[in-house]
Amino acid sequence: MAYRRTLRRQVACTGIGLHSGRPVRLRLRPAPAEHGIRFLRTDIGVEIPASLAHIGAQDHATTLQKDGVSIGTVEHLLAALLGLGVDDVLVEVDGPEVPVLDGSAAPFVILLHEAGLRPLATPRLHLKVLRPVEVVHGTKMARLAPAEHFEIRYAIGFDHPLLRHQAVAVRLTARTFTDQIAPARTFGFLREVELLRKNGLALGGSLENAIVIGETGVLNNKLRFEDEFVRHKVLDAVGDLALLGHPLIGRLDATKAGHALHAAVARKLLATPDAWELVPAGAPLARPDTGSVAPALRPAEA
Numbered sequence: 081m082a083y084r085r086t087l088r089r090q091v092a093c094t095g096i097g098l099h100s101g102r103p104v105r106l107r108l109r110p111a112p113a114e115h116g117i118r119f120l121r122t123d124i125g126v127e128i129p130a131s132l133a134h135i136g137a138q139d140h141a142t143t144l145q146k147d148g149v150s151i152g153t154v155e156h157l158l159a160a161l162l163g164l165g166v167d168d169v170l171v172e173v174d175g176p177e178v179p180v181l182d183g184s185a186a187p188f189v190i191l192l193h194e195a196g197l198r199p200l201a202t203p204r205l206h207l208k209v210l211r212p213v214e215v216v217h218g219t220k221m222a223r224l225a226p227a228e229h230f231e232i233r234y235a236i237g238f239d240h241p242l243l244r245h246q247a248v249a250v251r252l253t254a255r256t257f258t259d260q261i262a263p264a265r266t267f268g269f270l271r272e273v274e275l276l277r278k279n280g281l282a283l284g285g286s287l288e289n290a291i292v293i294g295e296t297g298v299l300n301n302k303l304r305f306e307d308e309f310v311r312h313k314v315l316d317a318v319g320d321l322a323l324l325g326h327p328l329i330g331r332l333d334a335t336k337a338g339h340a341l342h343a344a345v346a347r348k349l350l351a352t353p354d355a356w357e358l359v360p361a362g363a364p365l366a367r368p369d370t371g372s373v374a375p376a377l378r379p380a381e382a
């Protein structure tokens with residue numbers, strides 16, 4: 081039996097918002113069982129639950145909104161919370177965006193280690209996929225299917241010589257998430273930067289917090305993984321699937337997907353009552369400090 085978990089103590093950090101370019105302060109506070117993951121905009125006093133029902137814009141990041149108030153770029157923090165098995169936490173932010181930090185989830189993983197995790201007295205329920213659901217938009221696809229554990233198989237392809245095809249398959253545990261997914265950074269194409277800026281986006285973007293892809297190579301000195309791009313897509317998917325409200329037992333198969341498709345397939349799953357059930361389980365994500373986890377990455381089959 082796995083139990084819900086919160087933080088041992090509060091922790092905080094400061095950084096800039098990727099899109100606003102403004103400094104923002106983030107604080108994570110312990111919360112009681114069944115509180116779930118909730119964001120509090122401390123500058124205006126509005127609390128927004130991290131759930132599919134509160135998804136707002138999903139153009140270049142996932143935004144949550146409620147009563148006309150939003151909090152943006154939540155997905156990397158949500159990925160770290162789900163990846164390490166934190167169920168109940170209050171996330172305080174004093175502006176419209178979670179700080180981007182280095183563009184990955186690694187700084188949030190470090191922050192959560194600094195906080196420490198504390199089990200609560202309430203058993204954790206997992207959302208188990210019982211039969212496949214799928215969303216297809218042209219050549220983009222996202223599918224949730226039954227599996228023994230939480231797994232993701234992801235493939236991307238862009239009209240760029242560096243990124244014609246990358247694929248990865250991973251079984252998510254706290255260990256594999258921390259070592260192989262969390263450090264993968266956001267990426268963007270140099271050719272798109274000007275357009276983003278014109279639209280008031282990526283104002284805080286720099287080589288410090290994103291991989292920037294030029295015509296023939298990356299502008300940053302080096303990548304953290306040869307396939308860092310597709311690993312970051314997995315990271316985004318983990319964060320978006322955290323909005324289901326329960327850790328998943330099932331497999332996400334995704335091709336050329338993104339935030340909108342991740343959310344669409346998660347919504348479709350919840351809207352299909354015989355496709356899932358809530359089960360108490362010995363959670364694959366519940367043991368962050370043991371070495372007994374499965375092999376990490378293997379080549380994707382598709």
Ligand SMILES: [Zn+2]
Pocket residue numbers: 155156266312315316
């Ligand atoms: Zn991302």
